Amino acid sequence: MKLFKRNLWAPLRRVTCLGLALLLSFGVFLVPLGEARATSAVKAAIIVDMNAGTVLYAQSADTLRSPASLTKIMTLYMLFAYLKAGRLTYESELTVTPHAAAQAPTKLGLKPGSTIKVSDAIKALVTKSANDAAAVIAENLGGTEENFARMMTETARKLGMKNTTFRNASGLPNDAQLTTARDMAILAMHVIRDYPEYYGVFETRTFTYAGRQHRNHNRLLFGYKGTDGIKTGYTRASGFNLTASVKRDNKHLVGVVLGGRTGAQRDAAMRALFDKHWAKASTGKSGAGSLIASLLGSPSPPPPAKKPAYALAAAAPAPALPAPVEEGDADEPPVVKASLSPNRPAPQSVAKPALYDGTFHVQVGAFTSQAEAMNRLGMVRQRAPKLLDGHLPFTATFMKGETEWYRARFAGFSKSNAQSTCQALKRLSLECIAMAAE
Structure with a gap:
């Protein structure tokens, strides 16, 4: 019986040792690849x-x-x-x-x-x-x-x-x-x-x-x-x-x-x-x-070719209500995402500023994961592009008991515009709530 056990485990030990040897042999390559990927x-x-x-x-x-x-x-x-x-x-x-x-x-x-x-x-x-x-x-x-x-x-x-x-x-x-x-x-x-x-x-x-x-x-x-x-x-x-x-x-x-x-x-x-x-x-x-x-x-100021033309313009005050806004990470309160797909690279320029009519939001759902909230924003925007064109999509977190939730919202509406937009979304069978920003 003891001989049987030794014979059973000997090949496994050889495989394990071979695996470790390979890892040690190539480990020098694994770390740089991880860094490069990050x-x-x-x-x-x-x-x-x-x-x-x-x-x-x-x-x-x-x-x-x-x-x-x-x-x-x-x-x-x-x-x-x-x-x-x-x-x-x-x-x-x-x-x-x-x-x-x-x-x-x-x-x-x-x-x-x-x-x-x-x-x-x-x-x-x-x-x-x-x-x-x-x-x-x-x-x-x-x-x-x-x-x-x-x-x-x-x-x-x-x-x-x-x-x-x-x-x-x-x-x-x-x-x-x-x-x-x-x-x-x-x-x-x-x-x-x-x-x-x-x-x-x-x-x-x-x-x-x-x-x-x-x-x-x-x-x-x-x-x-x-x-x-x-x-x-x-x-x-x-x-x-x-x-x-x-x-x-x-x-x-x-x-x-x-x-x-x-x-x-x-x-x-x-x-x-x-x-x-x-x-x-x-x-x-x-x-x-x-x-x-x-x-x-x-060394080195940035090469001239990298300097955009706007760097030569005279100082001007920042736009009062620009489109993209500060965000945190996946578990932070209010989080604003510029892209509706979590895997989509952030664009390098803003083609169109956000439309700002007031401090009201249109909320289209609340979820226990940010990915779900972002997917809802993308789906609603695809269903009603004209209604939401120029209004910034974002997620805002809140705690309910021990669970963190993510509200899916569009920003920059007046009260009346938020209400009319919400009514139009409901006619498309899309749930929503018009509410003032917290």
Whole structure:
């Protein structure tokens, strides 16, 4: 019997050993392929070692890209300067103007004439990426958002962000608002180095305002060991962006990825790059100063052929209510997707701006998965293209017990238009509800 058992398992051991040998033989090829597959999903990336002051990886790091809501990192950098100088406190009240209240989602839904505390405005930017809160900060600090954007650009130049131009405080679409992965890494390192007393806010996972809880859009905070920030961003033109900071075992890396095809692919690319280069990261005290100097000394402004003609235009205020808006990831509140197919790459330009008649939405369903919500948006749009032409499709999450749900909605309707659109959809046997934006 013992002989039988040995004879039975011997071939299996040989197969197992052969399999392990093959894996070990080809393992050197498996890791780079995984990294290549992940990074092919983004347009630009950079990984920097905060301790050693070195750039560990760069991919199209000087190519001009739209920052989307990574813009809000600079908005907060400016606000931190006011706090440190004593010109504001966490308890200071910021006044909401009609311009700020009218910003496109994602937003808190602030009302004109109301106020919001500085501490709440900060957390609203960090977690929900609230565009109305960003405009509130801009107008209270700079008089107008346009003027504040000029201040942001001047500050960027002083920090060494030589290829970055800001036109608004939120990252809502503006063709002249441009940055690079290298510049965003410089900004991240300055935030960490210049304002350590405030930087910790980027690790905030949830924020409650007016009785509603908002979850941070940065999914790495919830599942990637050592992540302490920083910010996601998305518009139709930018694709999915992320600036991230990870500390682990006395090592500290900062990464930027721009132009991801989806939020999940963007996050996977960031994790793959961190994993790939973690072994090369040094331990010890931060060398942020030398690293920033290293980044500044890096080659190359973007080649002239890459510069769009609009970069030569005079500064202009951002459109009041542009089409694509900031988004988070698959499990974040309100999420706006530019594409109706989860696997479809984000287009690089906006052919037509969204139609904005008011703050009402048309909701066409609620589902327990985002994929179902996105499929419903696509199906409804195909069935009623003329009714919904120009109205931005998006998903907004809410919790029901322990389950997260996704509302499928179209934005930018007046009350009467939302009601008439909903009636027309019902005649097509498509369920819907007309409702004011939260």
